[in-house]
Amino acid sequence: MIPAIEVSHATKVYRRYSGRRQFATLKSALLTGSLIRDLRPEERFTAVEDVSFGVEAGRTLGIIGRNGSGKSTVLKLVAGITKPTSGSVRVNGRVSALIELGAGFHPEISGRENVFINGIMLGLSKREVARRFGEIVEFAEMADFIDAPVKTYSSGMYMRLGFAVAIHVDPDVLLVDEVLAVGDEAFTHKCLDKFAEFKRRGKTILLVTHSLGLVERFCDDAIWLDGGRVRAAGDPRRVVDSYITDVEKSEEAQLASEAEKTVAGPRPSAGDETPWTGSVEGRWGSHEAEILDVQLVGPDGTAAHIFQSGEPLEIRLRIRANRPLEDFVFGIGISNAEGVRCYGTNTDIDELTPVRLAGEGEAVFRIDSLDLVEGTYKLDAAIHKQDGYPYDYHRLLYTFRMKSRTRDVGIYRPRHEWRFAGGATLTTGSQKPG
Amino acid sequence: MLRRLGQLFRYRGLVQSLVARELKARYRGSVLGFFWSFINPLLLLLIYTFVFRYIIESRAPKHDPYALFMFCGILPWSWFSASLIESSNSLIAGGNLIKKVLFPAEILPIAAVFANMVHFFLGLPILAAFLLYYGRPLNVAELLWFPAVVGVQLLLTLGLALVLSALTVHFRDLRDILSNVLTFWFFATPIIYPMLLAGALERRLLNLNPFTHLAISYQEILFYEGPFGHWRWLIALGAASVGLLLAGFFVFDRLRDSFAEEV
Numbered sequence: 039m040i041p042a043i044e045v046s047h048a049t050k051v052y053r054r055y056s057g058r059r060q061f062a063t064l065k066s067a068l069l070t071g072s073l074i075r076d077l078r079p080e081e082r083f084t085a086v087e088d089v090s091f092g093v094e095a096g097r098t099l100g101i102i103g104r105n106g107s108g109k110s111t112v113l114k115l116v117a118g119i120t121k122p123t124s125g126s127v128r129v130n131g132r133v134s135a136l137i138e139l140g141a142g143f144h145p146e147i148s149g150r151e152n153v154f155i156n157g158i159m160l161g162l163s164k165r166e167v168a169r170r171f172g173e174i175v176e177f178a179e180m181a182d183f184i185d186a187p188v189k190t191y192s193s194g195m196y197m198r199l200g201f202a203v204a205i206h207v208d209p210d211v212l213l214v215d216e217v218l219a220v221g222d223e224a225f226t227h228k229c230l231d232k233f234a235e236f237k238r239r240g241k242t243i244l245l246v247t248h249s250l251g252l253v254e255r256f257c258d259d260a261i262w263l264d265g266g267r268v269r270a271a272g273d274p275r276r277v278v279d280s281y282i283t284d285v286e287k288s289e290e291a292q293l294a295s296e297a298e299k300t301v302a303g304p305r306p307s308a309g310d311e312t313p314w315t316g317s318v319e320g321r322w323g324s325h326e327a328e329i330l331d332v333q334l335v336g337p338d339g340t341a342a343h344i345f346q347s348g349e350p351l352e353i354r355l356r357i358r359a360n361r362p363l364e365d366f367v368f369g370i371g372i373s374n375a376e377g378v379r380c381y382g383t384n385t386d387i388d389e390l391t392p393v394r395l396a397g398e399g400e401a402v403f404r405i406d407s408l409d410l411v412e413g414t415y416k417l418d419a420a421i422h423k424q425d426g427y428p429y430d431y432h433r434l435l436y437t438f439r440m441k442s443r444t445r446d447v448g449i450y451r452p453r454h455e456w457r458f459a460g461g462a463t464l465t466t467g468s469q470k471p472g
Numbered sequence: 473m474l475r476r477l478g479q480l481f482r483y484r485g486l487v488q489s490l491v492a493r494e495l496k497a498r499y500r501g502s503v504l505g506f507f508w509s510f511i512n513p514l515l516l517l518l519i520y521t522f523v524f525r526y527i528i529e530s531r532a533p534k535h536d537p538y539a540l541f542m543f544c545g546i547l548p549w550s551w552f553s554a555s556l557i558e559s560s561n562s563l564i565a566g567g568n569l570i571k572k573v574l575f576p577a578e579i580l581p582i583a584a585v586f587a588n589m590v591h592f593f594l595g596l597p598i599l600a601a602f603l604l605y606y607g608r609p610l611n612v613a614e615l616l617w618f619p620a621v622v623g624v625q626l627l628l629t630l631g632l633a634l635v636l637s638a639l640t641v642h643f644r645d646l647r648d649i650l651s652n653v654l655t656f657w658f659f660a661t662p663i664i665y666p667m668l669l670a671g672a673l674e675r676r677l678l679n680l681n682p683f684t685h686l687a688i689s690y691q692e693i694l695f696y697e698g699p700f701g702h703w704r705w706l707i708a709l710g711a712a713s714v715g716l717l718l719a720g721f722f723v724f725d726r727l728r729d730s731f732a733e734e735v
Binding site for chain 2: 053114117118119120121133135137138141142146147151154155158159160161163164187
């Protein structure tokens with residue numbers, strides 16, 4: 039097989055000019071000779087570093103990665119819009135890039151004239167555009183408006199027309215940059231159908247997207263770019279999985295640092311033996327007893343902030359009584375991001391009678407199966423008297439995230455199954471929506 | 473580079489449609505539309521005629537009507553100066569295309585030059601009508617030189633347009649510098665005054681200005697009687713313009729890769 043796209047050791051370095059450093063005056067710039075120096079790039083920014091991949095003709099490659107990881111730069115390199123600083127990029131066949139739909143439409147002239155000019159810009163001859171004109175208009179569903187000036191179009195019409203022209207260039211290699219994110223549902227489906235048709239006809243597609251489902255469903259291969267380098271390449275499912283894992287890890291780190299801030303803030307300095315009795319937003323109480331630390335522990339026994347739905351969870355409170363207490367209650371509450379209380383209980387409700395709290399200790403609240411749907415949740419933890427007088431109340435101070443492979447909605451996922459009888463037949467396995 | 477120039481030829485259809493788009497878009501929405509291309513030079517000519525007949529007395533003998541003499545130079549000058557101003561801005565204005573579409577960037581300044589050439593051509597019938605009305609002798613042998621003069625001006629303008637458009641991307645100050653330079657350049661060219669009023673020293677300085685030879689060529693062919701005597705200068709300027717165009721394309725080609733980043 040001849041590779042349709044061959045990128046080998048491509049590196050793209052952008053120059054960055056500092057806007058802050060201005061010439062004091064032209065005279066001083068000339069006198070000190072700093073004119074030349076100031077015009078030189080201040081720093082270099084490597085958008086893509088040593089990226090190599092090949093796409094065989096007829097295959098579809100998905101490129102995933104965070105914002106700023108170099109995806110679009112790779113696409114521009116393949117499209118030939120920019121040249122690599124080092125390394126090489128080779129493409130066999132006609133390329134059409136869906137980077138920005140309708141780039142180059144002139145607002146004052148009609149859709150018809152713009153279709154012609156846009157088609158010619160994308161490499162068609164006038165005759166070829168004329169031959170495909172009917173098809174383009176039909177695809178864009180624009181028959182009624184094609185003779186109106188483009189400035190009167192809605193943004194949806196504008197996009198549809200741009201997409202229709204670009205797709206009817208009939209490229210051998212199609213480059214798509216997240217254009218599907220902007221259309222309505224029906225249009226997105228139409229685009230996907232068109233891509234599928236492209237695939238059937240043995241065309242090569244390079245797809246840059248944040249829609250991981252689309253990559254899994256649609257692509258033959260995937261690469262994951264991270265900081266301008268290829269982190270993983272190969273089977274889309276595997277690449278997407280390792281990408282998701284990495285995203286979770288960094289979210290984890292972010293939540294952890296937030297949690298650290300909330301606990302570090304109101305805590306008294308070390309060695310300070312006098313009980314601290316202030317109150318800050320989210321934390322109040324007399325501090326006769328204190329919650330020193332709250333940890334969320336997943337099934338693997340380590341503290342975490344992201345959990346899979348249905349896994350066990352332990353909430354561990356490290357506590358210290360600044361004087362011996364006999365009237366105390368431990369409480370736990372979980373709310374979702376909208377502030378809806380999902381569950382709350384305490385040792386009093388659960389009919390546990392306090393005996394004695396002195397010195398340091400630990401209270402562990404164990405959930406066998408955390409059946410919450412995907413989303414962000416906040417945690418309350420508290421020690422108070424049976425009549426509600428707070429020793430130390432932490433309100434919504436701890437954040438954790440639930441992940442799920444299922445896309446159910448709501449708050450709580452009851453254990454469930456489906457059963458069918460009679461004429462209803464279903465099989466397992468689903469098409470994941472894009 | 474030659475391959476690039478060949479590629480350019482393939483894109484002539486695009487230049488054509490961009491020029492057509494430019495002209496269509498310019499008059500879209502106005503009642504008289506395309507007729508403005510005729511009306512503008514016509515009104516200009518009428519104003520000059522009025523001024524030089526009733527207000528300012530011309531010092532130059534045998535330059536009657538003086539407005540017509542000036543118009544022979546002003547019409548090509550408008551093409552020249554508007555082309556340079558528009559093309560110097562063309563890459564920045566077309567930034568969207570350069571960044572998002574694989575697109576030969578030189579098309580943009582070239583289309584600007586050609587769009588203004590069309591305006592120049594649309595002004596010619598007005599000029600011709602007035603020349604005939606005032607009974608200026610139009611010599612067929614001289615008129616054969618006219619396409620050559622237009623061709624030399626086209627080469628010169630294209631060369632400058634390519635360099636200016638490429639450099640303006642990096643040094644935006646050029647746009648403002650250019651408009652001032654063009655004002656100076658206009659008065660440093662024998663357009664509103666005839667060359668024969670200039671002294672020996674001024675004449676030598678004026679000869680250094682390439683547009684002097686274009687203006688004189690137009691005036692000799694269209695306005696003055698007698699055979700076209702400026703052809704040596706014209707051919708020399710033509711040769712220099714070819715060199716300038718190649719140099720301009722070379723500079724443009726060298727800077728090409730930076731456009732998508734700097735625009």
